[in-house]
Amino acid sequence: MDASRYAELFLTESQEHVSAINHSLLTLERAPGASEPVAALFRGVHTIKGMAATMGYQAVTDLSHEMETLLDNVRKQAVRVDAGVMDVLFKGADALERTIEAETKGRPAADTGALLARMREISAAARPTPAAGATAVGEVPSAVGGVTVRVRLEPDTPLKGVRVFMILQKARTLGTLLATEPAEAVLQSGEFEGDFRLVIDSHAGAGEIEGAIKAAGFVQEAHVLAPAGGIEGPRSSAALRQSGAISPDTAEMRVSGTFPVPDAGTAAEGAVQHKHKNIRIDLRRLDTLMNLIGELVISRGRLQAIAAEVRSPVLDETLALASRLVSDLQDEIMTSRLVPVWQVFDRFPRLVRDAARSTGKDVDFVIEGKEIELDRSMLDEIGEPVVHLLRNAVDHGLEPPDERRAAGKPPVGRLRLAALRDRASVLIRVSDDGRGIDRSRVLAKAKRQGLVEESREELTDDEMYHLVARPGFSTTEQVTDLSGRGVGIDAVATRVRSLGGSLELRSVEGEGTTVTARLPVTLAIVRAVLAKVNDETYAVPMTHVSETMELAAGVHETVKGREVLSLRDDVLPLVHLRDLVKLPRQPDRLSHVIVLEMAERRAGILVDRLLGQQDIVVKQFDGVRDGLPLFSGATILGDGAPALILDVSTLL
Amino acid sequence: MSHTVLICDDAIFMRTMVGDILQQAGFEIVGEAETGIQAVEKYKALKPDLVTMDIVMPDMGGIDAVREITRFDPAAKVLMCSAMGQQALVVEAIQAGAKDFVVKPFQPSRVLEAVQRVLG
Numbered sequence: 001m002d003a004s005r006y007a008e009l010f011l012t013e014s015q016e017h018v019s020a021i022n023h024s025l026l027t028l029e030r031a032p033g034a035s036e037p038v039a040a041l042f043r044g045v046h047t048i049k050g051m052a053a054t055m056g057y058q059a060v061t062d063l064s065h066e067m068e069t070l071l072d073n074v075r076k077q078a079v080r081v082d083a084g085v086m087d088v089l090f091k092g093a094d095a096l097e098r099t100i101e102a103e104t105k106g107r108p109a110a111d112t113g114a115l116l117a118r119m120r121e122i123s124a125a126a127r128p129t130p131a132a133g134a135t136a137v138g139e140v141p142s143a144v145g146g147v148t149v150r151v152r153l154e155p156d157t158p159l160k161g162v163r164v165f166m167i168l169q170k171a172r173t174l175g176t177l178l179a180t181e182p183a184e185a186v187l188q189s190g191e192f193e194g195d196f197r198l199v200i201d202s203h204a205g206a207g208e209i210e211g212a213i214k215a216a217g218f219v220q221e222a223h224v225l226a227p228a229g230g231i232e233g234p235r236s237s238a239a240l241r242q243s244g245a246i247s248p249d250t251a252e253m254r255v256s257g258t259f260p261v262p263d264a265g266t267a268a269e270g271a272v273q274h275k276h277k278n279i280r281i282d283l284r285r286l287d288t289l290m291n292l293i294g295e296l297v298i299s300r301g302r303l304q305a306i307a308a309e310v311r312s313p314v315l316d317e318t319l320a321l322a323s324r325l326v327s328d329l330q331d332e333i334m335t336s337r338l339v340p341v342w343q344v345f346d347r348f349p350r351l352v353r354d355a356a357r358s359t360g361k362d363v364d365f366v367i368e369g370k371e372i373e374l375d376r377s378m379l380d381e382i383g384e385p386v387v388h389l390l391r392n393a394v395d396h397g398l399e400p401p402d403e404r405r406a407a408g409k410p411p412v413g414r415l416r417l418a419a420l421r422d423r424a425s426v427l428i429r430v431s432d433d434g435r436g437i438d439r440s441r442v443l444a445k446a447k448r449q450g451l452v453e454e455s456r457e458e459l460t461d462d463e464m465y466h467l468v469a470r471p472g473f474s475t476t477e478q479v480t481d482l483s484g485r486g487v488g489i490d491a492v493a494t495r496v497r498s499l500g501g502s503l504e505l506r507s508v509e510g511e512g513t514t515v516t517a518r519l520p521v522t523l524a525i526v527r528a529v530l531a532k533v534n535d536e537t538y539a540v541p542m543t544h545v546s547e548t549m550e551l552a553a554g555v556h557e558t559v560k561g562r563e564v565l566s567l568r569d570d571v572l573p574l575v576h577l578r579d580l581v582k583l584p585r586q587p588d589r590l591s592h593v594i595v596l597e598m599a600e601r602r603a604g605i606l607v608d609r610l611l612g613q614q615d616i617v618v619k620q621f622d623g624v625r626d627g628l629p630l631f632s633g634a635t636i637l638g639d640g641a642p643a644l645i646l647d648v649s650t651l652l
Numbered sequence: 653m654s655h656t657v658l659i660c661d662d663a664i665f666m667r668t669m670v671g672d673i674l675q676q677a678g679f680e681i682v683g684e685a686e687t688g689i690q691a692v693e694k695y696k697a698l699k700p701d702l703v704t705m706d707i708v709m710p711d712m713g714g715i716d717a718v719r720e721i722t723r724f725d726p727a728a729k730v731l732m733c734s735a736m737g738q739q740a741l742v743v744e745a746i747q748a749g750a751k752d753f754v755v756k757p758f759q760p761s762r763v764l765e766a767v768q769r770v771l772g
Contacts, residue, residue: 006665006668006669009664009665009668010665013663013664013665014665042708043662043708043709043710046708046735047662047663047666047708049735050663050666050735050756050757051663051665051666053735053736053756053757054665054666054669054756054757054758055757056757065736065737068737069737158736158754158755159734159736159738159739159742159753159755161739161743162739162742162743162746162753165743165746166746166752169746188739188743189739190739215769215772217752217765217766217769280664
């Protein structure tokens, strides 16, 4: 079978299972006696095993098989869940993730031999050694009036024991089963070569018996032996029972001690998994749809521009309808791209746990707002920065238990990851109740690097944020394997900015640090204010626009040589877009101001003219060579002309 | 007329694969179920000629589902899909009324043979 077709399906589905497995492991770690997480773990590992075996992924199959065995022992309470077992299971989950990744990509899987051996060791210590049953076909116990049937199974019969059970079941429909050789219990355990005999008391003819047995499947040969040699004088069926050749109660099939006692209840109980119904669509399809709708939005803009010139009521009416449909379509497609953040956040508890363990800290990690939705591509992008923030918090923010006690804090540190919806943006917030950023150290280092004047004695929140976010500025001197060196808040800030978002940092010494990333819900289409300067059009994403206003020439003031705008009780710095794009100012004209707001910082930007709001399709670009670092992308307007999108974060 | 099949497995991967095997052999897949409860409900609604049933599923396992289905329709033809190491469960499933079983990893020929035995 062409398995490659299924590889992608296998990958996504098994990754979901690994994520659920990690989730259950964390639950189990908190409540080692609970049966529900064990049942869920067993199910997850079992499903992966079945899929991997089908795909021919040997490493995944072996690993999931050993995990399953171990979990089965846990389920049967033959293995007690302690730190050692948890450790092996966590390592197993990690190894599963890696081997799945490797094998689906056709790479050799890393060696898991040691881990497998450890799992086997634990399982072996738990399992009572199976009773060795006689496997050789010996003399057929003969029976009064019975017919002996020699049966040979096909060489590669799967689950021989079950097949035999089915064969015996068939035989029983024809008469009374008197004996089997080897004993039925041995046959059912599957510990025999493939040949066995049964003795049946039946009125059916040889052909009928052979036919019935063959119909059970995987029977290579069923042959009714001539009764002549079979009968050796009378032997009571009681004697047969005593010899063990026949089970005491033929109606009760579960006789063998080597059979794991089935427990259907555990398999069925405990549905703690995420329930979500959906169909799978290749993300590339959604991307294509998004691009198409983007083009459609551009065409609509063009049509609207034409209609404004043509001034035909019929055209206007039709266009109004069409553009409403385009908007609806756009909404639908955007919505279909939204996924709840838990799809990425769900792997974080495991990560935080590992980070906490390796640094000897106790962390109570809470995730809030799991159901908040973000564009799929945005969510993929934000995962890594969030990981970074979490690691930072565990590594540098939260103190070890004794240090916390000494500071009068509860020994367990709190770490919170929250997603919140705020107008057109989503906030992702990581907060801890750790030691906070040491301002004196930041200040000292900034002085050493010549970033602030020697005379400065304090830093504002803002200044501190800017310092910490500078590439390469890190206050930790040691390198830990968690956060590494040199990659700090600055990397996170850069990534968030490139996504059209902004980052905010608040830190109180001794009380903790909160980092908030404000992100647009989607990357592709944003609502923007369009503004004209000279003949050029610029777009300012609405995410950062708090208001717009007219400004008569010369009403603004100057404070300390800088132009400012008095807005109600606030004084905002004022920036001329004309200055930024190196055009001469036009002093005597009425101009317009767009008030920008980002992370509690505000500024006004002066433009010639406002064109109104519009949905624009963001086309990312790498920046113009030697160009101004002012723009984050470009868009195509209704008239086909390009417009640059202002990167608000560089203005503030 | 082609035989109708209800596929019960909690893994989409497995449903797809079993579905492909059977479809290529001319069967009509009339429904899929992800849990034992769904399997029973869909069996009652669809009355398929054949059911393929995974053993380990959330909510209600395959064995209980077989029990429910055969209680509703003693002539129901259920093929268990099991993995290595599930002997005892397969035996239980057959006692509960399943007609045969296949073992993962699935080979199309094996699946079709088992289906023929069940429908035969």
